[in-house]
Amino acid sequence: MRKNEKCAIGIDLGGTFVKFGIVNQSGKILKKIILESKADKGTTSVVKQIKKGINELLSDEGFKIQGIGIGAPGIVSLKKGTVEHPPNFPGWGIIHLGNIIKKEFGIKTFVENDANAAAIGELMFGMGKYLKSFVMITLGTGVGGGIILNKKIYRGEFGAAGEIGHISIDVNGAKCNCGSYGCIEAYAGNNYLINRVKNKLNDNPESKLFELFAKNSEPLTPKIISEAAEKGDKFAISIIEELGTNVGYAMASVSNLLDVSTIIVGGGVSAFGKTLLDNIHAAMKERVLLSMKGRVKILPAKLKNEAGIKGASSLVFYSH
Amino acid sequence: MRKNEKCAIGIDLGGTFVKFGIVNQSGKILKKIILESKADKGTTSVVKQIKKGINELLSDEGFKIQGIGIGAPGIVSLKKGTVEHPPNFPGWGIIHLGNIIKKEFGIKTFVENDANAAAIGELMFGMGKYLKSFVMITLGTGVGGGIILNKKIYRGEFGAAGEIGHISIDVNGAKCNCGSYGCIEAYAGNNYLINRVKNKLNDNPESKLFELFAKNSEPLTPKIISEAAEKGDKFAISIIEELGTNVGYAMASVSNLLDVSTIIVGGGVSAFGKTLLDNIHAAMKERVLLSMKGRVKILPAKLKNEAGIKGASSLVFYSH
Numbered sequence: 001m002r003k004n005e006k007c008a009i010g011i012d013l014g015g016t017f018v019k020f021g022i023v024n025q026s027g028k029i030l031k032k033i034i035l036e037s038k039a040d041k042g043t044t045s046v047v048k049q050i051k052k053g054i055n056e057l058l059s060d061e062g063f064k065i066q067g068i069g070i071g072a073p074g075i076v077s078l079k080k081g082t083v084e085h086p087p088n089f090p091g092w093g094i095i096h097l098g099n100i101i102k103k104e105f106g107i108k109t110f111v112e113n114d115a116n117a118a119a120i121g122e123l124m125f126g127m128g129k130y131l132k133s134f135v136m137i138t139l140g141t142g143v144g145g146g147i148i149l150n151k152k153i154y155r156g157e158f159g160a161a162g163e164i165g166h167i168s169i170d171v172n173g174a175k176c177n178c179g180s181y182g183c184i185e186a187y188a189g190n191n192y193l194i195n196r197v198k199n200k201l202n203d204n205p206e207s208k209l210f211e212l213f214a215k216n217s218e219p220l221t222p223k224i225i226s227e228a229a230e231k232g233d234k235f236a237i238s239i240i241e242e243l244g245t246n247v248g249y250a251m252a253s254v255s256n257l258l259d260v261s262t263i264i265v266g267g268g269v270s271a272f273g274k275t276l277l278d279n280i281h282a283a284m285k286e287r288v289l290l291s292m293k294g295r296v297k298i299l300p301a302k303l304k305n306e307a308g309i310k311g312a313s314s315l316v317f318y319s320h
Numbered sequence: 321m322r323k324n325e326k327c328a329i330g331i332d333l334g335g336t337f338v339k340f341g342i343v344n345q346s347g348k349i350l351k352k353i354i355l356e357s358k359a360d361k362g363t364t365s366v367v368k369q370i371k372k373g374i375n376e377l378l379s380d381e382g383f384k385i386q387g388i389g390i391g392a393p394g395i396v397s398l399k400k401g402t403v404e405h406p407p408n409f410p411g412w413g414i415i416h417l418g419n420i421i422k423k424e425f426g427i428k429t430f431v432e433n434d435a436n437a438a439a440i441g442e443l444m445f446g447m448g449k450y451l452k453s454f455v456m457i458t459l460g461t462g463v464g465g466g467i468i469l470n471k472k473i474y475r476g477e478f479g480a481a482g483e484i485g486h487i488s489i490d491v492n493g494a495k496c497n498c499g500s501y502g503c504i505e506a507y508a509g510n511n512y513l514i515n516r517v518k519n520k521l522n523d524n525p526e527s528k529l530f531e532l533f534a535k536n537s538e539p540l541t542p543k544i545i546s547e548a549a550e551k552g553d554k555f556a557i558s559i560i561e562e563l564g565t566n567v568g569y570a571m572a573s574v575s576n577l578l579d580v581s582t583i584i585v586g587g588g589v590s591a592f593g594k595t596l597l598d599n600i601h602a603a604m605k606e607r608v609l610l611s612m613k614g615r616v617k618i619l620p621a622k623l624k625n626e627a628g629i630k631g632a633s634s635l636v637f638y639s640h
Contacts, residue, residue: 075611132477133476133477149476149477154474155579156453156469156578156579156580157452157453157469157579157580157581158579158611159579160579160609160611160612161577161578161579162577162579163576163577163579163609164577166573166576166577166609167573167576167577168489168569168572168573168607169488169490169491170489170490170491170492170493170502171489171490171566171569171607172490173490178609178610179606179607179610180572180606180607180608181607182490246491249488249491252488252500253486253487253488253573254577256483256486256487257481257482257483257484257486257487257574257577257578258476258481258577259475259476259477259478259479259480259481259482259483260476260477261477286499286500287488287491287499287500287501288500289480289483289486289498290498290499291395291478291480292480
């Protein structure tokens with residue numbers, strides 16, 4: 001760690017925790033803090049926690065902080081620095097988070113939707129260094145995304161672009177939390193996926209997954225599915241294959257629409273590894289337009305742990 | 321018609337005919353020529369026809385021609401002015417059409433994909449004058465589209481963006497010509513639509529449509545469906561409603577992904593009018609994300625007759 005190297009503060013605002021990091025221009029976290037969000041105690045408490053974390057990081061004078069980047073859920077206006085109605089933050093409304101932080105610390109501050117921040121993080125610090133354009137899909141509790149075209153994030157009319165989770169692959173399909181049907185999130189989002197597995201598990205009593213899940217009476221998680229698949233469990237593998245195929249079908253529509261053929265897959269479920277990526281690739285290649293078939297590339301995200309902090313910090317280094 | 325007003329030549333390159341027009345800055349066609357494409361006689365013949373048409377228009381010296389715009393099918397590189405493998409042009413390969421025309425006439429020439437040209441036409445001469453961002457969907461033999469964001473066409477990596485026809489609404493759905501399944505083109509494209517109607521017609525012997533179609537032994541066309549619907553035929557109306565709903569579902573995915581909430585509907589099938597537009601609107605509003613619901617707008621295209629010529633000519637007035 002070189003002291004006095006140019007750094008940014010990255011803040012990953014979540015419903016339970018706020019994660020803070022000092023990150024250098026290579027995307028390395030040099031210092032990290034995690035605080036409770038206190039979202040249930042209202043906006044003032046959350047903002048207080050954010051300020052507290054920044055103060056703590058700034059108290060270490062060994063870093064040349066170039067700016068602060070915040071990745072937030074909900075609708076974010078990059079220009080105004082506002083965060084609107086983030087889910088899991090009751091009574092939040094619309095907060096000028098950018099201005100509040102900038103005013104408090106006199107440091108330039110960028111606020112961005114967390115999914116866009118993850119894509120910019122991948123652009124600045126990850127696989128995107130070698131790519132001009134890609135679509136980032138993040139498979140977690142929800143399914144999010146970000147679109148990078150010619151090294152720039154595509155934000156749409158109000159900064160809400162990239163809602164890949166709510167591409168429907170079947171208008172008569174599974175009911176999604178958003179009110180629509182067949183959204184890819186309703187197949188690939190963690191909770192949906194786990195429920196589908198649970199429902200099918202009784203028909204597959206020979207599955208190691210059944211053993212792992214039932215014996216330990218632990219909650220069924222993507223990690224357990226992954227472990228079973230690694231041990232050669234056919235049912236677990238079929239789950240990952242089906243997931244990859246559905247994601248690939250959704251990405252084929254995305255790719256046809258956007259004319260972007262490289263997909264970066266991140267998020268917890270991406271730990272399903274090669275089986276997942278190969279199935280996304282095969283399904284996508286099968287379904288995209290002819291001119292696109294030769295170009296399809298599926299890559300794993302490079303930012304894994306603390307991708308949220310890194311993505312947020314990258315906003316400072318990204319040329320807006 | 322004011323002589324000496326600034327004009328552009330717009331060329332709509334189709335598989336059967338090439339249409340040429342002199343168009344003023346308001347999008348009015350002042351002079352028009354239609355020639356055979358002679359696509360079956362090879363590239364040289366097609367290029368000859370294009371040159372012939374331009375020569376004929378230029379022989380009238382009353383217009384101040386600012387440039388030539390060409391809307392072509394297939395993959396078009398705006399930068400290079402190339403047209404690659406347009407369907408219905410056997411043995412075409414890759415032709416530097418822009419350079420050829422520019423060299424021949426010494427007039428600046430823009431070549432663009434015909435779907436993008438239609439969207440730019442709507443931006444410059446039509447509804448887009450009052451809009452910053454919209455998605456144009458053209459319902460014809462195929463289903464095409466173009467994406468305008470902040471008054472600019474969104475072209476993607478290779479200028480192929482906007483393939484709205486190949487957004488799948490059901491991964492297990494109708495087989496599409498492109499090789500995929502459930503593409504909206506496989507529901508809304510003219511031939512698919514007509515086939516679906518024919519297949520259902522025997523179950524609806526009371527339909528006026530049946531009468532119009534069977535008695536006249538004319539080919540069943542969108543126009544006949546439209547006429548029957550106007551006469552209150554329930555089956556015809558249900559066809560248009562179903563079409564609108566499917567298009568609306570596809571556009572909900574598009575809108576979620578792109579964060580663009582205004583849709584302009586053009587092409588022959590858009591003659592289905594208010595019933596079609598209302599059903600697209602209802603379906604889309606039902607399925608988009610909450611933050612988008614209040615913003616959804618469906619508008620009919622303003623450029624109807626000769627939208628191809630007008631769109632191509634608009635390339636000259638559009639700031640690239």
